[in-house]
Amino acid sequence: MEAALARILPAAELAPQRLHAAMRYTCLDGGKRVRPMLAFAAGEVVGADETVVEAAACAVELIHVYSLTHDDLPCMDDDDLRRGKPTCHIQFDEATALLVGDALQSLAFDVLSRSGLNGPAEVRLEMLSLLARASGSRGMCGGQAVDLAATGRSLDLAELEFMHIHKTGALIQAAVQLGALAGGFLPAEARNGLESYARNVGLAFQVMDDVLDAEADTATLGKTAGKDAAQGKATYLTLMSVPEACGYARELLDRALAAIAPFGPQGRRLAEIAQFVVKRSF
């Protein structure tokens, strides 16, 4: 993934140099790359073309990094640490961080629409359509808006999950779907299995994020710990205790594993990622 992203991002020597340097700073050397891993693992289930899966993985990660860059801006979460480094607007400036996010979003759609990629154009159009919807106001961006509106007031479990299903779930879902689509259109049964897997992994990821935000320290996380509580954000821990949250994450993990059981050994990597998501410490 590092090599693929480094190749796709414009060289820092190309004009406008400062913008390109900031794009590379923000995207490279950091991050768990969970979404790319999911895309590659879903691609493995269906024996997808490697170059198309790689383009899909890069596109999803570029959207993810753009959203982090904008999310860290002073008018949003106002954070100065991300992936163990100063955030883009701290390292460069606010205007540059805004443009970095904007340009990374364009680059995601550029990567996925490039000529020379293998496979039928119809499938690629479907991938682009999926990514656009997952990123937009009815997906990730809408989740951010719900998160903004929820800050400082309490949510019930249904409201909290509505927010997460959009804010992080939509893109995790897209990573799995795009990875699988890189192998062509899927039968409905396989599609539903992957959808259920992605939905449960996405929620488990968020539950554990809330636990780690409360329990781990800033050095381990690579981002500011304890931030959610300090900002009055609704989290799983405002609704349940840490042991309850860990139990809930394991329940979601079991559902995710059950959903991909029909794929047999082809689904091994997806299972490993689900385990990692629930058992990680950062």
Add this chain to the structure above:
Amino acid sequence: MEAALARILPAAELAPQRLHAAMRYTCLDGGKRVRPMLAFAAGEVVGADETVVEAAACAVELIHVYSLTHDDLPCMDDDDLRRGKPTCHIQFDEATALLVGDALQSLAFDVLSRSGLNGPAEVRLEMLSLLARASGSRGMCGGQAVDLAATGRSLDLAELEFMHIHKTGALIQAAVQLGALAGGFLPAEARNGLESYARNVGLAFQVMDDVLDAEADTATLGKTAGKDAAQGKATYLTLMSVPEACGYARELLDRALAAIAPFGPQGRRLAEIAQFVVKRSF
């Protein structure tokens, strides 16, 4: 265009309501719609499918409106008036304006990748690829970065035109190319003619923008007049007098008209738009 955009934008009743209301506020009831006009006029040259041209026109306009929304933010141009109305971050708030821009960019790629549009998938992929490159760091977004870097220092004509060819030119170019692509792949000669037309119209547009910014009042423009000089921005008027700039714009107009002369009567609308761009008063 108003009807098409109103149909494409999510209804204000759909969750997240505030975001959707802000997206509609920002996109509807305002703007000259020069880029959509160009897309429709280029589509007419080649007898393109109406629904595909409409999707292309909407996609380009959504990218344009997103860029204005982000450009008006306090960390960029910090403007409070646009198209005769309070800017998005004044009417709503900064975080919402940031998300509005982000979601409008996604929506542009959503509109153009939707299933159910007529025409070959290969052509649509090419349209998406063109739009993504025109929007990104080597296109519009890169032009913004050059503009930022140039504020407060003097540019020569070559540097100024490099900035405009990216900042506004790339998307004007994309409007013409996408409109024409809605009719399928073009022979190289026709493509070059349209490219030269778009390049010259784009620059003429910018020259006249600079003249109007200096000469017209805020009420006529619908945005804050005299802003460029106040912000120490490089403009054509730092390099030439108003009569010289008007003469240069007419020269660019002549080049644009010559480039589409081979299209005969089919190019009538493109010619009219070029005239409008140079003779407009807002």
